[in-house]
Amino acid sequence: MIKVVALDADDTLWHSESRFQQTQARLSEILDQYAPHDQVQAHLHELEVRNIKLFGFGIKGFTLSMIEAAIEISQGRITAPEIHEIVMMGKAMLDAPMELLDGVAETVGLLAKDYPLFMITKGDHMDQYNKIGNSGLADHFTQIEVVMNKDVAAYREVFSRHDVNAEQIMMVGNSIPSDILPILELGGHGVYIPYHVTASFERHETEPESPRYRRLSRIQELPALLQKLNGG
Numbered sequence: 730m731i732k733v734v735a736l737d738a739d740d741t742l743w744h745s746e747s748r749f750q751q752t753q754a755r756l757s758e759i760l761d762q763y764a765p766h767d768q769v770q771a772h773l774h775e776l777e778v779r780n781i782k783l784f785g786f787g788i789k790g791f792t793l794s795m796i797e798a799a800i801e802i803s804q805g806r807i808t809a810p811e812i813h814e815i816v817m818m819g820k821a822m823l824d825a826p827m828e829l830l831d832g833v834a835e836t837v838g839l840l841a842k843d844y845p846l847f848m849i850t851k852g853d854h855m856d857q858y859n860k861i862g863n864s865g866l867a868d869h870f871t872q873i874e875v876v877m878n879k880d881v882a883a884y885r886e887v888f889s890r891h892d893v894n895a896e897q898i899m900m901v902g903n904s905i906p907s908d909i910l911p912i913l914e915l916g917g918h919g920v921y922i923p924y925h926v927t928a929s930f931e932r933h934e935t936e937p938e939s940p941r942y943r944r945l946s947r948i949q950e951l952p953a954l955l956q957k958l959n960g961g
């Protein structure tokens with residue numbers, strides 16, 4: 730019996746990664762005279778992975794990694810106006826309008842009538858809480874958790890703090906490593922709803938093989954799945 734529905738936020742409830750990819754494409758244009766696109770993206774990815782343990786996930790850390798990449802790729806020849814543009818790109822991402830994914834407002838409203846809803850997301854606290862406020866969805870959630878990293882330990886800590894049993898939780902999200910694998914390991918249910926683009930560090934080659942794993946194409950399919958799994 731599933732008693733709690735937990736939802737990821739970025740690229741599950743609202744658009745996020747498409748903005749990172751647009752910004753990365755613009756970074757490649759700025760650095761075009763120093764290195765080809767693929768090399769810029771590979772170096773940025775390498776820096777992001779290396780910097781995550783210092784900066785955490787989120788736009789501020791991403792912006793610093795873009796600046797670091799620009800200085801290294803240009804071997805120090807990047808100009809102050811170009812660095813300024815990169816900073817402004819990061820600020821524009823933080824200030825971008827909230828865009829919910831299709832069907833999210835209705836589906837979350839529907840689910841909230843029948844289940845306690847948890848939002849479990851990672852990233853900069855200020856950015857995540859700004860987005861949660863702008864989403865208009867906060868009132869539907871009984872718990873909102875912004876964690877440093879979405880691993881087994883983080884989920885276990887959240888569930889135990891709220892005194893819920895992992896086996897009675899369905900976690901829904903667009904990342905197999907962050908939203909699905911940890912909940913399956915803890916004995917809960919994982920529902921993967923892919924977004925049209927995936928961040929480089931959220932990619933996963935294969936889908937899990939577990940009777941507690943499901944893949945849906947749209948969030949609107951969630952209420953029917955819950956009804957089916959809970960025996961109508």
Ligand SMILES: [Mg+2]
Binds near residue numbers: 737738741902
């Ligand atoms: Mg996500």
